[in-house]
Amino acid sequence: MTRVALVPGVLALLPEYRSLQDPVASLRAACLDAVAWLGPSPRVVADAQGSRIAAALVGAAGLDTPPPSGSGYSTSGRVGGRVASASERIETTEEGVLVVGNGSARRTEASPGPFDPRAVPFDDALGAALRGPDPAVLRSLDQQLAEELWAATGSVTELAGLLEGAGLVDVDYDDAPYGVQYWVMRWQG
């Protein structure tokens, strides 16, 4: 059995970028709940920057902190040893996988990247494939287009493999408050 959670690679989630008024409070809450649901020592699928965010979320959720991953999209090692408290624990035979990625940052005129009319349709299609889940569609995602649209989808290919035979547990967050598409989703397989 595998539990998989997707969170966005939002730098504002990092403690070094903390504000007095959290600009991503509801997103953070959804992320922390999802990470806690994974259980201790989740395996992380992310690039280097995403791995820092994963580590921060795992630490903030009261779980083990995975080490920062190396360069490129790869599966970081699992941390053994100490097990901290989690709001919900999983059986030791289950694996927890935390995937970091998000949709386009060119959705609107207020987005970080310049507006691109292809962004919202791209996110809609990607969101539908994640909800399905539809691993075949995820595997065939146009990574060139994703790059043009400033979407952080480098982890989607590996996520597609994880979601073979898995079912959606819940969509905990689906919004683009700053012109960047964020999802927090959970699957179990």
Place this chain on the structure above:
Amino acid sequence: MLKLGHRVLVDELPLVMAIVNRTPDSFYDRGATFAEDAAFARVEQVVDEGADIVDIGGVRAGYGPEVDATEEIRRVASFVGRVRTAYPSLVISVDTWRSEVADVVCREGADVVNDAWGGHDPGLVDVVAAHDAALICTHTGGLRPRTDPHRQEYADVVAAAITATTAYAERALAAGVAKESIVIDPAHDFGKNTFHSLEVTRRVGEMVETGWPVLVSLSNKDFVGETLGRPAGERLSGTLAATAVCALAGARIYRVHQVRETRDVVDMTWSIAGRRPPLRAIRGLA
């Protein structure tokens, strides 16, 4: 931790103390808030602008007509009660050197006694301790209340201010005032010429290093006016420059006329120093 009467402040953020004069003759506002309703409107305004503390005074600091304790109590005490009723969580300070005044205003709900005249009344610490209030310990160079310096010099003005204020703080501590309720203030322009006040500003970090929380009262004072050649109504920029220097050094409380401007300068400087996160930062982080 800082404990100002009924309020315990566990974070280390800077505090803005707004001046509220119930005087007909203070140098900056010249009686604008002498009437009780005008003073109350001033309280409403400064709270809206972000003041953490109001400092209510009934006697002009400089020379002027005699104001005895009875008159000072008449001006201040019931007003403190009115503010306390209207703002139960607001920190209320009263600017007085007299123990009999401090006793009455603490009964009315004052949290802090701001003794701008450096312990002139030896009984003040006992009254502050009895009410579990906080005390501002200032340095005046030995001047009597309501007098100006004349040819006063120091071997080292900062050392003198540290020696006097920490000795006063220790005396308050011995009298039973809580350690976390004692604040020191170099008292710019009190017993000091402009050169002294500039040096105290430049070296205020040495006062911060004593470990006692530091209050600075810079607002529109003569050392700003003499430095820039500006009359009382045109000293905001100079005041804010001095404020930024003190904030960078870590002074904790700022006693001011202009709350909103001071709040911004202090918070901005505190954030530059890395002691205060931005209010809400998302640009480049989404």
